[in-house]
Amino acid sequence: MKILDWYILKRYLLTFLMMLLLFIPIGITVDLAEKVGKIIENKAPFGEVTAYYLDFTVYFANLLFPLFLFLSVIWFTSKLANNTEIVAFLSSGVSFSRFLRPYLIGATIVAIIALVLGMYLAPIASQGFNEFKYEYLKKNKKIQKTRDVYQQINDNDYIYVSSFIPERKVGQNFTYEHFEGNELKYKIFADNIRYIEKDSSYRLTSYIKRSFENGIETVVKERRKDTIFRFEIEDLTPVEYVAETKSYGELLKFIEAEKRRGSPNIGRYEVVKLKKWSLPVSIFILTIIAVAVSSVKRRGGMGVNLAFGIAIAMIYVFFDKIFGVMAEQSNFSPIIAVWFPNIIFGILAIYLLQNAKR
Incomplete structure (x- = not known):
């Protein structure tokens, strides 16, 4: 079984890496095409533009980590199903739970990377990304209460x-x-x-x-x-994105200080803090959903699985954004706002997994 584990784990990690290498340059190209006029107009130095897109890469990857992983798992698992490799695995006496194990190992590796990225590296990238944006792309926009x-x-x-x-x-x-x-x-x-x-x-x-x-x-x-x-x-009037620029330890101290000051932005800061933990958990949930959806060979082939996966991804993003904004702009509980999408999709993952086992 070690051969099967290594085979699936290698495909899991390599496909995820290839998905990142494919979509991040596309994201940079689209962003550059949209903003090149303002960059030239405001005479942004080449070195700062380069640093901005390095920060953009980390910021973009951290933001969409679970969705890239979700689509990559659907992609390579659908290929396994279309080649009847999954049928061969399960026909040899391997249980579906055992078949799922290398996926969960891969999810653990990616979740640890996402946790470290969110706690320490993404805040540094977020600061550079936002400072460039407000310096050269949104010159006259207020980012503080004045x-x-x-x-x-x-x-x-x-x-x-x-x-x-x-x-x-x-x-x-x-x-x-x-x-x-x-x-x-x-x-x-x-x-x-x-x-x-x-x-x-x-x-x-x-x-x-x-x-x-x-x-x-x-x-x-x-x-x-x-x-x-x-x-x-x-x-006294921190910028809108200040919470995103702090490492986890700094963020905890900052939130406590803002609570003592009676800041009206506590909901926004709590959302940033809680998402650092919810994102790694979502990696496991979306991995299970992706395997359950794509492990069955369908008449429409890989296209049907990808279409279904993209639909689920869009619904997940919709829930995540809607509840995040509710917590930032009202008294809605940040804990419910951040964890509700994971709870809903966690229930969906259990349901789909049970059907896939049958």
């Missing part, structure tokens, strides 16, 4: 700016409130706040501080005041 920014810095401190300019690190109409329990201890006002990067301080203009102690109010006013706060001003 109006009426209100954040909880920690358990006791809250800040507010009516407008914020990320490039200059300047906020207008700044307010800082410090509470102890439910009691307001002091409140700081300023017409604007500017982050001084050289010494990590803040410059407040038209500074007013109102302190409250034992029912007595004290007011201090200064035309300009340099001081230190325990935050960096650009952290």
Whole structure:
């Protein structure tokens, strides 16, 4: 049986690799054809364009890993079925569960690669990919909230700016409130706040501080005041894709900090975190579905299996996107949003596997 295991495992991994090598250049070509005008118009350096497409390759591969694998398994398993090789295997006394084993070994190898890619490599690629996109392809598009920014810095401190300019690190109409329990201890006002990067301080203009102690109010006013706060001003309004650019450990710390600040984007960050685990699981589910669908020789041949596989892949992507957007834009549970497609397709995988065994 080791010969059978190696034969199927080798076909599993090589077909998946060939699928990546086929579709990634196609993806790069389509993307370049669409964006070459803006790249030339905005005079993007050749080195940065090259780095962008290297990052694009990792970003694209990580995003569509399970679907590439799904189509590759359907492809080579359908060929085995059309050549009656599967019938020969099963007729020799091999059970369908035993026949499935090398597929699951292959899925384990790919899932480990996907896990490492998602945890550590994809965030690096995502940062380069998004920075290039907003620098040269979407020059005037806002990627941060810049109006009426209100954040909880920690358990006791809250800040507010009516407008914020990320490039200059300047906020207008700044307010800082410090509470102890439910009691307001002091409140700081300023017409604007500017982050001084050289010494990590803040410059407040038209500074007013109102302190409250034992029912007595004290007011201090200064035309300009340099001081230190325990935050960096650009952290108050993180860019839309910030969660995608952090490794798993950094992402956990970032989410905890954003929860303390009362960020409205927690759903989006939780979706990114949970998908790092759900994607490797989907590889097993889609592998089982692909084997169950394509292991039977059909009158229409490989084309029928591929058509059915593409339909399932499109439905999976539809569920994944719809529920992901729901979690990002509403109070819908991120756990349900991320895992619901895997649960539905996991049930489908069990059903198809039982039918295939019969």
